Amino acid sequence: MRCLLIEDDKPTAQFIGDGLRRSGCEVEICHDGGSGLSRATEASWDVIVLDRMLPGGIDGLDILAALRARDDATPVLILSALSSLDERVKGLRSGGDDYLTKPFGFDELQARIEALTRRRSPRDEAERLGVADLLLDTRARRAFRGGEPIPLQPREYQLLEYLLRHQGEVVTRKMLLSAVWGYHFDPETNVIDVQMSRLRNKIDKDGEVPLIQTLRGVGYTIRADG
């Protein structure tokens, strides 16, 4: 995957670049708006990670506007230390696909990039989803593990379906809260963790290969390799 990173703060750029390279990305880094704009427009990228505030007269939103003016639909993730709702809305309205506020953990960034670059796969519409011996019949809204039906509450079923549609990817608590419950806020009590542990108790019983993994401080992923 080819990723263009436009970030003026060198330690931050290095930290993100190293992380992305470790996960197998081909990364190019620009440290100012001018070079960022020319690199963004002259080559093709799978994703652009863009700092909102850049030195040199051209800031992140200008680059974004230039891209979108050329009908370039490359997914763009905006990084910013400005976290107010207004700034967020401005960033997304200018054509950003996602908006991440500094400081952030690398796993969170990676989860967002994955979500942005994920090709629309047959999984999105599939009626039967599965990982290992876990199977989901989306029409009947029922789950089976090793052929045995698992009784699930509606929310548990929705959680599992969301995880399976994003299998192999990291999903954060915020993503789950907004996808399954439709709310955007940060609960202080670990409500999502408790919901997940209930689901896990039903899916990964003793003696079975655990499928749901917890990524500390970030979220969850569902995978076959355990």
Next chain:
Amino acid sequence: MASFRHSMVFRMAVGYGLLLLISFALISTVFYVGTAGLLARNIDNQLTATSRRLIQLRAEGGEDALEREIHALLTDDRDVDTEVYLLVAPDGRKLIGNLTAWPGLGGHDNQLVRLQVKRLGRDSMSRLLVYRFADGEVLVVGRDMQDQRDLEHMIWVALGLGGLVALALAAAGAWLFRSQLKQQLRAIHRTTAEISAGNLDRRIDIGRSRDEFAVVADDINAMLDQIERLMDTARNVSNAVAHDMRTPLGRIRGALEDALRSDQPQQKLPDGARYAIGEIDALTVVLDKLLQIAEAESGVRRQHFGPTALGEVIADIVELYQPAAESEGIRIVLQLDDDSAVPADRDLIASVIANLLDNAFKYAGRGAQVLVSVRHDGQHVLLTVQDDGPGIPESLIHRVTERFYRVDASRHQHGNGLGLSIVAAVVALHRGTLRLENAQPGLRVSISLPRG
């Protein structure tokens, strides 16, 4: 009131004065036209009628009849003081009449003129109608205008005096008006100047007045109260931010230093780093929450308001919290008696309920019972969250919505002291009211939101 010209008060005073004078002038004109003017027109009509009658008489009865009639008119004891008759032969000789001298009458044929003549040996300003017969004889019918002039003079004097009185009254009124306004404005000006100089606690003295100025002054005072409150809050917040940031920063620094200095840095460093990340995340949460409060207080999120069924949102959040509650042995009782929609930001309302549940879980603890209810209350929807925990000491209850304020001053409980500040800010954003009270046992938080 630096410059007269730029003084609104002066302009208004002058304007009212002018208005008064103009209306006086209009009334005077109407009065004058209705009295002196009417008299003058009556005189003219009378002269025309008499002249016409005499001309007719001469045409019917000849010269002698005319002279006899004029003689009769001059001796009938009526209008002796004012009547003017004169008949002049074509050669300029006076045939009959009471004028002793008259200026040339040529050029005034058949029209009404005002001329200086001598009547019975006395100067007289008269209104005259001159008619020249075909044979050159001239008939003059007229009226001495002295009484009319006296009347006009009297009217002019009266109007002039009235005008002067009106002018004086206008000036006095304007002055009074101006000094009144000035006095009122000076009180406001003095207070605002003092406030600019830094005395934020100064307020405009309203007294018992209920006039427009009192209303404005009252508004200004309310605004000043609000500004002072905000400034106090800002001051407290920056102090609290400094404290609440420095403490975790100190802990992070200590942990990292400790890890580096340790005998086995290789083993301790990962723990130190993990600890630092955790603390930094907590700090970020604090910053985010402060921003949320600032955002709610700024009112920008009102743009995102839409009709929101409170009951539905509350049911969702209670359902979200249910498993966490069960694992803590906490029972949530939900009472939904109203499902009407209010204009609100759905996510903010959700975060308010979540905050209140977080608090109830944290402070009422294991085995608690939390009652969440929504009911209809006139023009409002009333939402209450009540736990059966220890509540909050009565003397501290009014402080818990302050940022960073924590009842547990030693801060044993995990938290940042911002939860109820967010709740208060969001409720204020929705123009609702927030009430906290001890329910004995437990804390009852009531939120009342307007239905539209």
